[in-house]
Amino acid sequence: MKRIVVVGGSLAGLRSLEALRKEGHDGELILVGKEPHPPYDRPPLSKQVLRGEWTADKTRLRFDASALGVELSLGVSATELDPRAQTLALSNGRRLSYDGLVIATGADARPVPATLPGGALNGVFTLRTLDDALALQAALSTRPAVCVIGAGFIGLEVASSCRALGLPCTVVEPLAVPLETKIGTPMAQLVAAMHRDAGVVLYTGVGVAGLEGAGSVERVRLTDGTVVQAQLVVVGIGVTPNVAWLAGSGVAIGNGVECDATCASSVPNIVAAGDIARWPNGFVGERMRVEHWTHAVEQAAHAARRLLQGPSFSEPFAPVPYFWSDQHGVKIQFAGHTRGGSAGADADEVRVVEGSVAERKLVALYGRKDRVVGVLALGKPARLVHYRKRIADGMAWSEIEHAV
Amino acid sequence: MKIVVDFDLCQSHALCTQAAPEVFEVRDDGFLYILQETPPENLRGKVQKAVSECPTGAIQIEG
Numbered sequence: 447m448k449r450i451v452v453v454g455g456s457l458a459g460l461r462s463l464e465a466l467r468k469e470g471h472d473g474e475l476i477l478v479g480k481e482p483h484p485p486y487d488r489p490p491l492s493k494q495v496l497r498g499e500w501t502a503d504k505t506r507l508r509f510d511a512s513a514l515g516v517e518l519s520l521g522v523s524a525t526e527l528d529p530r531a532q533t534l535a536l537s538n539g540r541r542l543s544y545d546g547l548v549i550a551t552g553a554d555a556r557p558v559p560a561t562l563p564g565g566a567l568n569g570v571f572t573l574r575t576l577d578d579a580l581a582l583q584a585a586l587s588t589r590p591a592v593c594v595i596g597a598g599f600i601g602l603e604v605a606s607s608c609r610a611l612g613l614p615c616t617v618v619e620p621l622a623v624p625l626e627t628k629i630g631t632p633m634a635q636l637v638a639a640m641h642r643d644a645g646v647v648l649y650t651g652v653g654v655a656g657l658e659g660a661g662s663v664e665r666v667r668l669t670d671g672t673v674v675q676a677q678l679v680v681v682g683i684g685v686t687p688n689v690a691w692l693a694g695s696g697v698a699i700g701n702g703v704e705c706d707a708t709c710a711s712s713v714p715n716i717v718a719a720g721d722i723a724r725w726p727n728g729f730v731g732e733r734m735r736v737e738h739w740t741h742a743v744e745q746a747a748h749a750a751r752r753l754l755q756g757p758s759f760s761e762p763f764a765p766v767p768y769f770w771s772d773q774h775g776v777k778i779q780f781a782g783h784t785r786g787g788s789a790g791a792d793a794d795e796v797r798v799v800e801g802s803v804a805e806r807k808l809v810a811l812y813g814r815k816d817r818v819v820g821v822l823a824l825g826k827p828a829r830l831v832h833y834r835k836r837i838a839d840g841m842a843w844s845e846i847e848h849a850v
Numbered sequence: 851m852k853i854v855v856d857f858d859l860c861q862s863h864a865l866c867t868q869a870a871p872e873v874f875e876v877r878d879d880g881f882l883y884i885l886q887e888t889p890p891e892n893l894r895g896k897v898q899k900a901v902s903e904c905p906t907g908a909i910q911i912e913g
Contacts, residue, residue: 508907744903747902770863777863828878830864
């Protein structure tokens with residue numbers, strides 16, 4: 447291929463570029479990224495940046511564009527794709543031709559719902575980008591009482607950072623137990639307990655009726671009538687994949703870019719990687735999008751190989767998904783998958799095999815039918831890695847007795 | 851090849867121990883130990899994998 451264009455200047459995009467060079471692409475490489483900043487890493491945003499420990503500079507991803515021979519086009523977004531002509535239009539008016547294309551446009555924070563009363567008040571934030579994080583960090587320095595709406599990973603990490611700053615923090619979550627769809631109910635209950643112990647006021651199984659205040663938010667009213675005093679609200683209700691620019695292009699889109707098992711899109715010479723790619727993960731046995739750091743790294747490498755080798759490359763991308771979160775000084779790591787606990791559960795059983803709930807240092811395994819399909823570690827990183835490998839190799843539930 | 855780890859950045863994710871177990875070990879105390887600071891050249895591929903998978907970018911190769 448003469449020219450490969452990568453659209454998306456975050457982790458998946460950068461790692462695609464590196465992988466393309468490593469796999470032998472010696473033609474042109476162009477990176478198109480909509481944010482003006484040099485590429486940065488997102489995990490520190492909700493942690494070190496919010497707590498004021500890191501400046502923006504420290505979040506920069508290690509990436510040497512000139513050494514890799516990459517032409518950077520930052521602060522520019524792709525607006526339209528024409529796969530027949532193999533061109534894309536950019537927001538700066540330029541039209542780029544390509545021989546190969548990597549779509550890594552990721553996802554944006556789901557905005558405050560327009561239907562939410564008071565949603566347009568001042569003092570309401572989302573957190574996805576570096577600019578979001580810097581704005582939120584500045585607002586936190588005025589020492590408000592904080593209400594976090596949505597107890598996903600971002601919401602819970604924001605709550606953790608707020609408590610580290612000594613700010614009063616309330617979290618509101620419609621699920622009965624935060625994260626239960628991610629790590630199963632028993633372990634999710636443990637995480638909820640960690641938050642309560644750290645002084646987070648946690649309201650679960652309840653929604654938000656509206657935000658109230660004069661110009662700026664002062665209160666959050668819940669659907670059960672509870673009123674939470676807060677001068678700052680963080681809305682963490684997930685993300686939406688950035689596929690709008692692909693509409694009408696012929697690239698199959700839905701909840702992301704719809705790919706096959708090799709990360710190829712429905713159109714020749716176009717692959718996708720990172721938060722935006724939805725593909726059938728043979729390990730899990732379903733089509734999925736994964737919004738985690740390690741996933742972006744692994745999928746970028748795979749998609750790059752698929753792009754360079756073409757349709758003859760048939761190796762499926764079937765990783766054991768891995769993510770981590772840092773909350774109240776505890777590293778929570780999870781590998782595999784589970785729907786454990788709730789109705790229609792995928793995981794049949796969750797068993798603590800090392801450590802204990804009491805010491806909050808443990809390894810728990812998740813079983814589905816006769817297989818171990820997931821592992822969660824609190825404060826035991828080496829063991830997480832051990833079990834992730836065993837799960838990838840195929841670990842039977844009956845092996846657990848001999849696992850430790 | 852020399853392994854350089856920024857221990858201020860390292861958060862003991864331990865993914866490096868899977869990529870290159872000959873070089874990296876995270877022990878029960880939660881800390882990373884480098885087993886070989888100048889590993890043999892035949893481990894370069896594994897070490898590069900560890901570098902690329904480190905979530906905090908704490909590992910670098912010199913030489």
